[in-house]
Amino acid sequence: MGKIKFEVEGFQCERCQHKWIPRGNEEPSVCPECKSPYWNKPRKRKKKT
Numbered sequence: 001m002g003k004i005k006f007e008v009e010g011f012q013c014e015r016c017q018h019k020w021i022p023r024g025n026e027e028p029s030v031c032p033e034c035k036s037p038y039w040n041k042p043r044k045r046k047k048k049t
Protein backbone atom coordinates (compact mmCIF):
# COMPACT_ATOMS: atom_id res chain seq x y z
CA MET A 1 0.00 0.00 0.00
CA GLY A 2 1.23 3.41 -0.86
CA LYS A 3 0.25 6.83 0.11
CA ILE A 4 -3.05 8.10 -1.05
CA LYS A 5 -4.55 11.52 -1.01
CA PHE A 6 -7.69 11.66 1.00
CA GLU A 7 -9.82 14.72 0.64
CA VAL A 8 -12.88 15.41 2.68
CA GLU A 9 -15.49 17.98 1.99
CA GLY A 10 -16.61 20.04 4.87
CA PHE A 11 -18.95 22.85 5.67
CA GLN A 12 -18.47 26.29 7.05
CA CYS A 13 -21.10 28.28 8.79
CA GLU A 14 -21.71 31.69 7.31
CA ARG A 15 -22.79 33.00 10.66
CA CYS A 16 -20.17 31.86 13.16
CA GLN A 17 -17.52 30.64 10.70
CA HIS A 18 -17.49 27.27 12.38
CA LYS A 19 -16.09 24.49 10.21
CA TRP A 20 -17.04 20.87 10.43
CA ILE A 21 -17.07 17.63 8.51
CA PRO A 22 -20.44 16.03 7.94
CA ARG A 23 -21.08 12.43 8.80
CA GLY A 24 -23.05 11.50 5.75
CA ASN A 25 -23.72 12.98 2.39
CA GLU A 26 -26.61 15.07 3.49
CA GLU A 27 -26.25 18.70 4.25
CA PRO A 28 -26.92 19.51 7.85
CA SER A 29 -30.02 21.54 8.47
CA VAL A 30 -28.45 23.59 11.18
CA CYS A 31 -24.97 24.62 12.20
CA PRO A 32 -23.75 22.34 14.99
CA GLU A 33 -22.10 25.27 16.68
CA CYS A 34 -24.59 28.11 16.63
CA LYS A 35 -27.61 26.04 15.64
CA SER A 36 -28.46 28.49 12.93
CA PRO A 37 -30.61 27.13 10.12
CA TYR A 38 -29.11 29.79 7.89
CA TRP A 39 -25.55 28.54 8.22
CA ASN A 40 -25.27 27.99 4.46
CA LYS A 41 -26.95 31.20 3.47
CA PRO A 42 -24.50 34.05 3.20
CA ARG A 43 -25.66 37.46 4.10
CA LYS A 44 -26.60 39.45 1.08
CA ARG A 45 -26.76 43.14 1.04
CA LYS A 46 -30.07 44.27 -0.18
CA LYS A 47 -29.80 47.42 -2.07
CA LYS A 48 -32.94 49.39 -2.15
CA THR A 49 -33.15 51.53 -5.19
Ligand SMILES: [Zn+2]
Binds near residue numbers: 016031033034035
Ligand atom coordinates in the same frame (compact mmCIF):
# COMPACT_ATOMS: atom_id res chain seq x y z
ZN1 LIG B 1 -22.69 28.57 13.03
